[in-house]
Amino acid sequence: MIDGLSPEQREVVELPLAPLAVTACAGSGKTLTAIHRLAAMRSAFDDEHGLIALLSFSNVAVETFRAGYHDLMRAVGGHRRSMAVEIDTVDAFITCNVLRPHGHRTMNASRTPFLVEGGEAFLSSFKVYDGSISHPIRDLRARVNGPDFRFEVGRGSKFVPPANAKASIEKLGKSGAYTHDLGRYWVLRTLREQPDILRAFTRRYPHILVDEAQDISAEHQAILELLASKGCQLSLIGDVNQGIYDFSGADGKFLNDYHGTAGVTARRLTVNYRSIPAIVKVANALAGTNDVAHREAPDGFSGPHFITFKKGEEDKAIAAFASLCDRAKIDPKDAAIVCRSVDWSETWSGADSDQGQGVVRTFANAVLQRERQRRMGDAYNSCCVAIAGLLTDDQHDCLVHMKRPLDEHYRGIRRLIWDFVRDSDTGLPSGSLKALSEWHPLLLDRCKQLLQALSQDFGLTFCPTVGQRLAKKALKDSPLVIAPDLAAVHVPRFRVTTVHKVKGESIGAVLYAADKKHVRALLDGTKEELGRIGYVAATRARDLLVLAVPEAATKELEADLLKAGFQRASATVSVNAPRGPTNPIAKDAIDTSGMLIDFLETD
Numbered sequence: 001m002i003d004g005l006s007p008e009q010r011e012v013v014e015l016p017l018a019p020l021a022v023t024a025c026a027g028s029g030k031t032l033t034a035i036h037r038l039a040a041m042r043s044a045f046d047d048e049h050g051l052i053a054l055l056s057f058s059n060v061a062v063e064t065f066r067a068g069y070h071d072l073m074r075a076v077g078g079h080r081r082s083m084a085v086e087i088d089t090v091d092a093f094i095t096c097n098v099l100r101p102h103g104h105r106t107m108n109a110s111r112t113p114f115l116v117e118g119g120e121a122f123l124s125s126f127k128v129y130d131g132s133i134s135h136p137i138r139d140l141r142a143r144v145n146g147p148d149f150r151f152e153v154g155r156g157s158k159f160v161p162p163a164n165a166k167a168s169i170e171k172l173g174k175s176g177a178y179t180h181d182l183g184r185y186w187v188l189r190t191l192r193e194q195p196d197i198l199r200a201f202t203r204r205y206p207h208i209l210v211d212e213a214q215d216i217s218a219e220h221q222a223i224l225e226l227l228a229s230k231g232c233q234l235s236l237i238g239d240v241n242q243g244i245y246d247f248s249g250a251d252g253k254f255l256n257d258y259h260g261t262a263g264v265t266a267r268r269l270t271v272n273y274r275s276i277p278a279i280v281k282v283a284n285a286l287a288g289t290n291d292v293a294h295r296e297a298p299d300g301f302s303g304p305h306f307i308t309f310k311k312g313e314e315d316k317a318i319a320a321f322a323s324l325c326d327r328a329k330i331d332p333k334d335a336a337i338v339c340r341s342v343d344w345s346e347t348w349s350g351a352d353s354d355q356g357q358g359v360v361r362t363f364a365n366a367v368l369q370r371e372r373q374r375r376m377g378d379a380y381n382s383c384c385v386a387i388a389g390l391l392t393d394d395q396h397d398c399l400v401h402m403k404r405p406l407d408e409h410y411r412g413i414r415r416l417i418w419d420f421v422r423d424s425d426t427g428l429p430s431g432s433l434k435a436l437s438e439w440h441p442l443l444l445d446r447c448k449q450l451l452q453a454l455s456q457d458f459g460l461t462f463c464p465t466v467g468q469r470l471a472k473k474a475l476k477d478s479p480l481v482i483a484p485d486l487a488a489v490h491v492p493r494f495r496v497t498t499v500h501k502v503k504g505e506s507i508g509a510v511l512y513a514a515d516k517k518h519v520r521a522l523l524d525g526t527k528e529e530l531g532r533i534g535y536v537a538a539t540r541a542r543d544l545l546v547l548a549v550p551e552a553a554t555k556e557l558e559a560d561l562l563k564a565g566f567q568r569a570s571a572t573v574s575v576n577a578p579r580g581p582t583n584p585i586a587k588d589a590i591d592t593s594g595m596l597i598d599f600l601e602t603d
């Protein structure tokens with residue numbers, strides 16, 4: 001290894017400047033490789049004006065790349081043009097370079113285009129009619145369809161007649177507003193309808209490197225292909241087994257096909273630096289790959305296991321996971337319970353997400369994010385959405401500024417909202433209170449104070465119907481956050497999250513909470529999206545991977561689980577059992593406050 005790079009990583013980094021496709025396995029160090037490749041490309045590219053872009057799909061990935069690139073430049077003493085690079089998300093890149101400066105001409109707007117999140121009060125007058133009913137404009141999606149688009153709406157992707165969709169999009173566009181999804185539509189139209197902008201954009205970014213390239217949607221692909229058609233050289237790096245954004249048309253096909261395209265240099269990264277050999281073996285069995293583990297098997301307890309659970313008794317599975325972490329000497333802070341969907345993560349975190357309506361429901365969600373999922377950033381964003389839902393219609397772009405303030409005015413607003421979110425004693429009340437009789441009256445009182453401060457100190461104006469929007473509809477007289485039965489026995493509060501949220505992470509111990517369908521899909525491999533979702537969850541684990549399988553399905557699944565390389569670690573929980581192992585075959589036990597959890601290794 002030179003400079004921390006392995007030979008296969010270094011080979012990718014040092015390839016000549018030309019279109020490149022790198023398909024890489026989980027944990028293969030795509031981050032390090034992409035950072036070094038960017039530096040090498042910059043050094044080889046002798047152009048006074050052009051910039052090299054490194055793009056990814058999440059803010060976390062972008063922050064990691066920026067920090068890594070700066071560290072590398074500091075370490076090697078970057079050359080004159082070393083900072084002539086741009087590292088951003090794909091969406092931020094196209095929005096900042098195309099939509100904000102040039103989109104207004106195509107949108108027929110008289111102001112700089114601005115993003116709306118969907119919860120803004122003024123959006124209530126923007127609907128789309130599918131031929132039988134109207135839907136909020138935020139639910140409309142534009143999908144690229146050759147040189148044109150097709151339109152769909154809602155969860156079931158209902159077809160929307162193009163004339164109706166275009167009329168609604170153009171009405172919204174005229175106001176300057178665009179949703180996340182419609183932003184890509186407008187970027188494509190701007191580049192297609194303003195050829196000078198397309199030419200200038202390509203001259204400015206002659207080389208673009210896209211990380212997590214399996215997540216490139218059909219709309220992103222159309223934009224990148226448009227740039228490539230004007231001479232931009234495109235490099236893609238990703239893992240097709242980790243494509244988990246099918247709903248946005250990202251199925252990894254672009255990366256796969258690019259790998260075999262004439263004129264594109266293709267390479268593979270096949271060494272997994274993250275996980276122990278037994279977990280890499282499971283990953284290989286699931287994906288049908290032959291990747292190599294760089295790490296050696298640790299001495300202590302580790303590896304891929306499965307435990308069983310009964311619906312409604314998730315707490316027992318969590319206690320079992322806690323015990324396995326303890327045995328593997330993994331700090332609970334370096335462990336996570338990972339679920340396929342938000343609904344599942346709510347069940348496993350003991351949250352009651354079915355309380356409240358409208359703005360109040362959004363505040364209730366913020367409580368769950370703060371107290372059960374421990375995602376303060378998400379809790380802050382939810383509070384911003386709730387507050388934006390109380391503003392008068394004329395403050396269109398306030399929500400976006402609250403979330404990402406660029407000026408001092410909004411930074412002050414952000415501080416106030418953060419104080420509200422952080423402190424359950426003076427701000428957003430605690431989820432342990434009874435929602436109807438205790439939580440809601442406090443919420444009303446404290447919201448009133450917050451709105452007063454926002455209005456007096458920052459000039460925000462709130463609609464006269466604030467009282468109605470904060471009504472106590474659909475609240476129950478039970479807490480928003482249900483205390484787990486096992487809280488009394490000091491089971492650690494693990495981070496409970498979704499697979500989509502942990503993508504890209506390395507985690508010491510992972511519990512993948514699954515139903516029968518999820519497990520079946522995981523075992524069936526990575527051809528279908530649900531299988532890839534399971535694969536992403538499994539490959540986050542460094543040392544310990546625990547699959548929680550419904551007890552009723554175990555008989556049917558056990559043989560295939562064992563064949564894939566999982567071992568059974570069954571947990572029995574007995575309350576008020578006497579201290580110490582009572583069963584002669586118990587190999588491990590934790591005994592806290594009268595509860596004994598035994599692990600019976602049956603493999």
Ligand SMILES: Nc1ncnc2c1ncn2[C@@H]1O[C@H](COP(=O)(O)OP(=O)(O)OP(=O)(O)O)[C@@H](O)[C@H]1O
Nearest residue numbers: 004005006026027028029030031032273274504505
């Ligand atoms: N050459 C190397 N030598 C040792 N460790 C490495 C090397 N390259 C990467 N790593 C380590 O491997 C781990 C996984 O790296 P990284 O997160 O970049 O993988 P990845 O390819 O992005 O994985 P995934 O796609 O599964 O998220 C990190 O801890 C990283 O520091």
